[in-house]
Amino acid sequence: MRRRESTKVLRKLERVGKRLAKLVLDGKEPYLEIPVRTLSNTIWDPEKRMLMLGPRKARRRFFDLNESRKFMQTLLMLSLIIKARREGDYPTIRDLYYMGKHTIEYRDHLGRLRREETWRNQRESNSVIQDIEVLTGLLREQMGIMHDAKGKIVGNIVIRSKGYLIDCSRMGSGAYAIPPNPDSLEIVKVNARYVLVIEKDAIFERLNEEEFWRKEKCILITGKGQPDRSTRRMVRRLWEEYGLPVYVLTDCDSYGFYIYSVYKSGSISLSYESARLATPGARFLGLTVSDIDRYKIPRNFIIKATDRDLKRAKELLSYPWFASEAWQRELKLFLKRKEKVEIEALSGHGFKFLSHRYIPEKLKREEWIE
């Protein structure tokens, strides 16, 4: 993080704290105004083709019985982040969880000694980090907060990180691990026709072993299931800065479909980040429900959809970002057949079927959906 940028971030965070301190010293109840991060305040922007945060804000008042604990947690987290910024530390979200976790001891209204954890689990501490993001308009990466990045990239791309040049076509059997803040990377050279985003790590590894990217002149990326922010940011940069088409390959089930939509339009809980993370141009390559018949998936690879799958699919059907004709058809077909298929099912036609036939053929025939 550059020095001037860092100072600006610190001042912004401190302003929030100083405003609260002033309220208290003036004898006024301290409160925060935080944009609401729920589905009801998530808006589908059809122009941008992204999920955006709506205008609704909620007052988090300290003396409100229902908000008091969250207020305390928000302020605790704010002080931790400010401290890290002042000292030039780069804690992960897990570090922050442990740094802030301690026991509050108090006597309840009946005089009994009680104990309470400042937060019970990392979900609680993560949630207030997100609140601070929307509250300040600062992203967690800007605040110098790291996370366990799990995304990987391989292919015809050269990157510079901390002055070191990294050629992602020379990683051997491995791949380059996308760092928590991909904006700190400089993309030096790209020699690829497209980006293939793969849901599953195992499929990514197999295609990498085959050096699929060399043959196809592409870049492979995986987010290992539900993608983290840095993976999504990396995809976005390649699409935005280099105009590369982005194709997404997932299992044929509601979760695979939703993962595609997270790359493409953003997620509900992080809708405030869509402008930076979403790739509206991302296309869904497969597997589609109609692929089951078209590619004659052997019966033994077909799995019965669970109730949860079906419930999720029905939800997707109602989301505006799944409103396209192609998606409506696929989702309805899924609900009708009540069957799902993994990418591995294509191996029923041989292990090379995916790389030699399915992907190239689908791209050639432009058989993706959006």
Next chain:
Amino acid sequence: MSIVKGRLLLDVTDKVIALTSELSYDEYKGISAAEFFYRNREIAGFSNPTRALYQTVRELVENALDATELYGVRPSIKLEISLDSSDPSVVTVKVEDNGIGIPKEEVPFVFGRVFYGSKYTLKQSRGVFGLGIKMAVLYAQITTGKPIYIKSSTPSAKDIYEYELLIDINKNIPVILNEKVYKKRGNWHGTIVSLTIEGNWSNAKKRIEEYIKRTALIAPYAEISLKAPDLEVHFPRSTKALPTPPKEGKPHPYGVDLEMLKSLIARNDGNTTIKEFLLRTFDGVGRNTVLQFLSWAGIKENIPLKKLTVEELEILARKMRDFPNWRRPRSITLSPLGEELLIEGVRKILNPEFVAAISRKPSSYSGHPFIVEVAIAFGGGVPVVDRPLLYRFANKIPLLYDEGVDVSRKVVDNIDWSYYKVKMPAPLAVIVHICSTKMPFKGVGKEAIAEVPEIEKEVENAVKEVARRLRRHISKMEKLFETVRRRVEIEKYIPEVARALSEITKLDQRVFERKLKRMLRKKVLTLKEEGVVS
């Protein structure tokens, strides 16, 4: 009738005996002591060694209390129970009081003559004929053969005197085995009574302990101690206030029956007119009322008493009961405890978080005045129970047996306690004290009050009145708890929030803590005023 020390006394006559329905002197004449005892032991509560021991304790303690508080003396009562070293079923009960004592010449009769009515007066007292003590003497006589030992002295007496007595039941006279008189050195007065009976201490122990505890509750102005083989309790006097002693009263016409009428007439000159007789003898009868009554009943006002036939007396008694316009009986003959003393007693014994008491206005049934007093105790030392604990008292006597059939149990059980914000099981106790010149006991055991409609209604009203006060208290506590709970739920985060603000601003954490705490207290109050907090 004779007046002794300002008290209305009736001597042992067949007229007095006629007043009791249970026992008849005529009947027992000529039978053996054992037979008399066995015929009447159920009534007097001596049915078995456990009950007999309990009953003996009761008789002695109640006599002791009557000998003190009725005369304005703050009771100090010492009860000692000891077992014979070779036979634990031989039990000696000794009670000492600091009362007015018994005049020397009366002692043999008080303890040694059945129906010697030293206590028969128309005012509230614990015992009536003092029959119970004589039953205890007889019981001792039959089971252990030991005489009763009495030591007594009145405040004005110059001597202290000791007696050992038995009762000759055939002649109904005391047999004095031993008599000692010696000069009084200090100014001791009171009575010590000791009886040795066949009893079962280990079975009676719990009841006796409970009886003493409850006696201490209803008489917080008394100092009571109990010393027994494996038990020692001491209830110190917790207040100096004594209830106003009852005054003498006349009978009320509503309560009259033929036998009573006869005995009352016998105390008058035969030439006394009926008008004068009614006027002089009864409570609630004034000049106007008596004329009104006589004309209503069709009786001439100037008929002398001696002219009245038995048939006319019967009509008179009935008409007196039926006449609707007598004034209500007066309650001067009663000695209720009063709300303050009742509360004091409940506090002393149950140590509750909340107590309320009510002493109702006097009321009457069948010509007998009565007063109902009820206290309610909640929380604190009151044990948590599935249905309200009930402490019953009749003329300050704790009732321990037959609770299930008592009118108060019925009233308390019929109440929907949830209406008073009490969720059972709860630490709830109801204390009911009924005082009357005639207690309507149910059955012969004298341990349960009958369901007399007037009394039931009074008990119900009284219980509901204190229950309403309890509800107000619980509501108040709920509100208070809710306010405190809300405050605590937020207050617990103040140190953390103050620490964070101090970390960010580098200002003193304590300033933030102080400010936040002060604001919160004000805020929670405001919420309450706004009705946001119920």
